[in-house]
Amino acid sequence: MYLRNSWYVAAISSEVVADLTALRILEENIVLYRTEAGEPVALEDSCPHRRLPLSKGRLLNDNIECGYHGLQFNPTGQCVAVPTQDRIPPSAIVRSYPLVDRWGLLWIWMGDDELADDSLIINIENYDNPDWKITTGDALTCGCNYQYLTDNLLDPSHVAWVHRTSFAAAGTENVPLEITQTDNGLVVHRWIYDNKPPPFYAPLVQFDGNCDRLQYYEAQYPSTAINKSIFFPAGKGGPDSQADELTYMMISYNFMTPVDADNTRYHWLQHRNTDPKNEEVTLTISSGAKAAFLEDRDVLEAVHRGIANEATRHLDLGLDAASLHFRRNLQKMIDQEK
Secondary structure, eight states: OOOOSSEEEEEEGGGOOSSOEEEEETTEEEEEEEOTTOOEEEEESOOTTTOOOGGGSEEETTEEEOTTTOOEEOTTSBEEEOTTOSOOOTTOBOOBOOEEEETTEEEEEOSOGGGOOGGGSOOOTTTTOTTOEEOOOEEEEESSOHHHHHHHTTOGGGHHHHOTTTTOOTTTTTSOOEEEEETTEEEEEEEEEEEOOOTTTTTTSSSSSOEEEEEEEEEETTTEEEEEEEEEETTSOSTTOOOOTTOEEEEEEEEEEEEETTEEEEEEEEEESSOTTOHHHHHHHHHHHHHHHHHHHHHHHHHHHHHHTOSSOOOOOGGGHHHHHHHHHHHHHHHHHO
16 A cells, blocks of 8 residues: 655654654654754654553653663664663664655655665755745645545646635636656646636736646655646746746645555645745745645545445546556555565
8 A cells, every 4th residue: 555665754844852752654653753962763663572652651861761661772773771681682673764854844764774765855946045935834634545635636627626715716627637757756737828816826926917827736656746836927828938037936845644544644835936035925825725725635535435435436537547547656666566
């Protein structure tokens, strides 16, 4: 069900401090904390003695002390103390997971440690560009399988019905979509010409009147999605257009971390090319995006329950072509990894 040799977002970086934080990722229990030097640590959340979660213990300097009999484990997962005896059993080890602090997020590698190449973590262009602004990140727990979220983020059509007061606008219900396969996923996109900007974007674009708009939905294996909304004044957009001072760009980075087969932790960042110092705009964008994602969550949790309990086989439509293709390719990768 999961591709393990991949980086997943474990948490927003600022959420993990010098306290024990229990998480469940890919059906594995993990405890996060920071050392006194501020380095993030991820360990198996299970003492090998009687399997009490280590997150129920306490931190002693940089080590976790089990709350049952006081065994201590250092940041590499090695047991360094067994208070009831002098000898430390060789099997007193817990798994330590590779962890990287980047883009304001903590990234965890769930597969073979020797394959944990941090250059595989997604690159965010213009992250340090002072003319751009990126949010500090937000998250939701969704009661559905992670693949329903990636399905949704490869489906520009749903905005016409799910997000009527935010992202929907003329053209989102009937303009044809183009699908392109990339080296690590799929892109679904379309240009919508000479229409009003959607309500969410209308106060944000840098020009008056109608717009030419690019809807760009990209999914990367196993569960990262990049959505771009790019706006030009009407008559200036299109596949060969060049951005200028009036071009408005909003990029949403979406990271789905499976908790288990029925639950997903969904993290996101919003990145824009205007108003880098306007905190009011940042708050408006953050709250508006979260409101839309809550609308998605309501639908997708109901979809998860509906399909799990269906009496007859659900059908697929043409608009599902990208998500079905993405799922097939991901399953091949999972099978090859096994």
